[in-house]
Amino acid sequence: MLEQVHEGASLTVAIQSAPVTLRPAVQSITFQALRRGFWVHEVLNQYLQKTPPGLTKYLLWAAIALIPEKDREPMYTTHTLVNEAVNATYLDKNMSYAKGLVNAILRRILRSPDIYKDISEDDNPSYPAWWLEKLKRSYPSEYQEIIRCSREKPPLIIRLNQRQLNTPEKIQSYHESLRAAEIGFVPLTTVANRQLVNTLHITKPVPVNQIPGFFDGSCSVQDAGAQLAAHLLAPSPKSRVLDACAAPGGKSAHLLELFDIQLDALEIDPLRAKRIEENFSRLSLSGGRVLVGDASDPKAWHKGELYDAILADVPCSASGIVRRHPDITYLRQEADIKNLQITQRKILTALWALLKPGGKLLYVTCSVFPEEGELQARWWLNSVSDAVRLDAPGQLLPSMDHDGFFYALFEKSKTH
Numbered sequence: 499m500l501e502q503v504h505e506g507a508s509l510t511v512a513i514q515s516a517p518v519t520l521r522p523a524v525q526s527i528t529f530q531a532l533r534r535g536f537w538v539h540e541v542l543n544q545y546l547q548k549t550p551p552g553l554t555k556y557l558l559w560a561a562i563a564l565i566p567e568k569d570r571e572p573m574y575t576t577h578t579l580v581n582e583a584v585n586a587t588y589l590d591k592n593m594s595y596a597k598g599l600v601n602a603i604l605r606r607i608l609r610s611p612d613i614y615k616d617i618s619e620d621d622n623p624s625y626p627a628w629w630l631e632k633l634k635r636s637y638p639s640e641y642q643e644i645i646r647c648s649r650e651k652p653p654l655i656i657r658l659n660q661r662q663l664n665t666p667e668k669i670q671s672y673h674e675s676l677r678a679a680e681i682g683f684v685p686l687t688t689v690a691n692r693q694l695v696n697t698l699h700i701t702k703p704v705p706v707n708q709i710p711g712f713f714d715g716s717c718s719v720q721d722a723g724a725q726l727a728a729h730l731l732a733p734s735p736k737s738r739v740l741d742a743c744a745a746p747g748g749k750s751a752h753l754l755e756l757f758d759i760q761l762d763a764l765e766i767d768p769l770r771a772k773r774i775e776e777n778f779s780r781l782s783l784s785g786g787r788v789l790v791g792d793a794s795d796p797k798a799w800h801k802g803e804l805y806d807a808i809l810a811d812v813p814c815s816a817s818g819i820v821r822r823h824p825d826i827t828y829l830r831q832e833a834d835i836k837n838l839q840i841t842q843r844k845i846l847t848a849l850w851a852l853l854k855p856g857g858k859l860l861y862v863t864c865s866v867f868p869e870e871g872e873l874q875a876r877w878w879l880n881s882v883s884d885a886v887r888l889d890a891p892g893q894l895l896p897s898m899d900h901d902g903f904f905y906a907l908f909e910k911s912k913t914h
């Protein structure tokens with residue numbers, strides 16, 4: 499996995515090549531290795547004269563990343579860690595020469611009392627220099643907290659499906675089923691001072707298949723920051739709504755759970771569009787129609803009436819969700835940000851033409867870069883004369899409760 503990500507593949511794609519039963523373990527180790535990758539490289543530079551070639555390098559990368567973090571519970575005992583790393587050298591003939599090396603280097607590092615002091619993880623976060631520079635420039639007092647958050651395991655937040663759990667008794671009984679399954683939770687009622695309903699923070703994350711009622715549609719996994727979208731757009735009953743970049747359908751489904759609307763969920767990628775269908779069907783939601791098409795080119799898919807409300811959850815750098823996708827900091831190039839900004843502007847321009855006068859458009863990214871957030875919102879207000887900016891949270895920086903998002907809400911003037 500590490501080799502594939504290093505060569506430019508996304509982890510979501512690469513992980514498909516792992517046997518299904520091993521995927522959770524492979525993912526957990528790969529995530530840890532990516533989250534600590536730059537620190538591991540510094541450690542290797544200092545403890546080895548020459549980085550070993552091929553798979554041995556990646557084996558050492560993974561093993562060193564599993565060394566306990568400063569002041570944290572170890573994932574594995576040091577004995578297991580060294581043994582398993584050495585055993586792994588037998589799995590590929592190109593690594594068999596490295597048995598002694600892997601054993602010696604891991605033992606040396608583990609014996610070194612000053613490792614965390616000499617090679618600080620704070621000084622070696624897993625970000626390229628341009629990204630760090632951007633964070634420091636945009637958030638001089640918050641950037642260290644952003645980096646710290648990206649090293650943490652993300653919170654598991656669920657949203658109860660209020661079409662199914664539609665009485666206080668049913669919600670209570672769902673809470674009971676979580677307790678019976680020994681899944682701890684805390685209701686989360688606000689994010690960025692905005693109200694959330696039926697949002698639970700699962701205190702010790704469990705795989706989705708262990709969440710009671712998940713496959714029957716009782717709930718969905720959705721970050722608390724993402725749950726703001728439906729509440730902010732708040733479409734009127736019977737209105738026509740477009741979710742323009744919809745897969746896998748988390749925000750579309752939330753809209754259908756909360757409001758009686760006619761929703762078009764548009765997605766450019768046909769395979770991802772299927773995920774929206776699956777989600778609607780798992781949650782037994784009606785009122786939604788899935789369309790495959792390009793939001794920046796509506797001629798191909800839009801016929802008929804304009805929309806009362808549009809959700810534009812545009813493609814972005816995903817710099818606000820690094821802890822959920824730690825491969826992003828390895829894959830993203832600086833030039834991507836400019837290209838994404840151009841794409842976002844094209845999409846916003848095309849969607850505005852589909853909005854009724856008096857209608858609302860919610861612009862969303864899961865980025866922390868102002869180029870994709872606040873600067874885009876200001877650019878939009880300067881570009882058109884019929885947009886009014888309404889109250890919305892703007893930039894949400896990642897925290898222990900939620901991921902990083904940007905929200906700007908616009909209304910299209912009626913008289914123009």
Ligand SMILES: C[S@@+](CC[C@H](N)C(=O)[O-])C[C@H]1O[C@@H](n2cnc3c(N)ncnc32)[C@H](O)[C@@H]1O
Nearest residue numbers: 743744745746747748749765766792793811813
């Ligand atoms: C940030 S994700 C959307 C997440 C989704 N709103 C949710 O809450 O589940 C962006 C999605 O937009 C899709 N996309 C990218 N460019 C697009 C375009 N030009 N038109 C429509 N969809 C696009 C991507 O394939 C991706 O599925």
